[in-house]
Amino acid sequence: MAAEKILIVEDEKPLAKVLKYNLEKEGYRVLTVFDGKTGLEAFEKERPDLVILDVMLPKTDGFEVCKTIRQRSKIPIVMLTARKEEVDRILGLEFGADDYITKPFSVREVMARLKAIFRRVLDKDAAAAAVRMGNLEVDFEKYEVRVHGRPVQLSPKEFEFLKCLIAAGGRALTRDELLEKVWGYDKSMEIDTRTIDQHIARMREKLGLEAERVVTVKNVGYRIRQD
Numbered sequence: 001m002a003a004e005k006i007l008i009v010e011d012e013k014p015l016a017k018v019l020k021y022n023l024e025k026e027g028y029r030v031l032t033v034f035d036g037k038t039g040l041e042a043f044e045k046e047r048p049d050l051v052i053l054d055v056m057l058p059k060t061d062g063f064e065v066c067k068t069i070r071q072r073s074k075i076p077i078v079m080l081t082a083r084k085e086e087v088d089r090i091l092g093l094e095f096g097a098d099d100y101i102t103k104p105f106s107v108r109e110v111m112a113r114l115k116a117i118f119r120r121v122l123d124k125d126a127a128a129a130a131v132r133m134g135n136l137e138v139d140f141e142k143y144e145v146r147v148h149g150r151p152v153q154l155s156p157k158e159f160e161f162l163k164c165l166i167a168a169g170g171r172a173l174t175r176d177e178l179l180e181k182v183w184g185y186d187k188s189m190e191i192d193t194r195t196i197d198q199h200i201a202r203m204r205e206k207l208g209l210e211a212e213r214v215v216t217v218k219n220v221g222y223r224i225r226q227d
């Protein structure tokens with residue numbers, strides 16, 4: 001398999017350079033660009049496997065770039081931010097990034113995160129299967145969800161949540177477990193578990209007649225009803 005191609009969009013050139021150097025050392029193919037507009041062009045042209053995207057960028061900011069990429073592709077997007085208060089926005093429904101890293105960061109941290117993300121993507125590929133529960137059908141390989149035979153458009157995160165719940169086979173998952181499985185966080189990291197509730201609420205809304213299959217377990221988290 002060819003090495004994964006990573007696109008870095010970061011206007012702090014020394015930072016972009018350090019990342020590129022270390023990623024290449026790990027065997028990734030790396031492309032760096034320094035503003036949002038060029039970032040989008042490079043995304044279209046180069047078809048990277050993952051994008052590392054700074055929030056504060058000249059021309060088009062990171063949020064806009066993220067949103068635009070998300071409309072076209074499900075590839076992993078990792079955002080870089082210098083401000084903790086941006087985290088909720090980054091992971092929120094509107095922009096749909098997969099992960100974030102706050103500046104300043106260690107190169108080791110970045111490497112560990114990227115590896116975890118690629119591992120999740122590969123797991124996804126390996127576990128190609130489809131399930132059917134009642135009137136809900138989920139095709140993990142094609143990323144398709146149908147309710148009563150009609151396609152439902154879930155966001156990548158909503159799809160991941162559904163997948164985790166299905167994989168748990170009816171067992172309740174705590175919010176912490178869901179965070180860890182979907183974002184790869186450990187409990188010590190600061191992230192608002194309400195983000196999960198937002199994603200689940202949106203997902204339920206989209207599942208319509210099958211919404212009740214995603215059951216809230218009071219004071220714990222969520223589980224899937226399999227019957």
Ligand code: CA
Nearest residue numbers: 011054056057
């Ligand atoms: Ca910047």
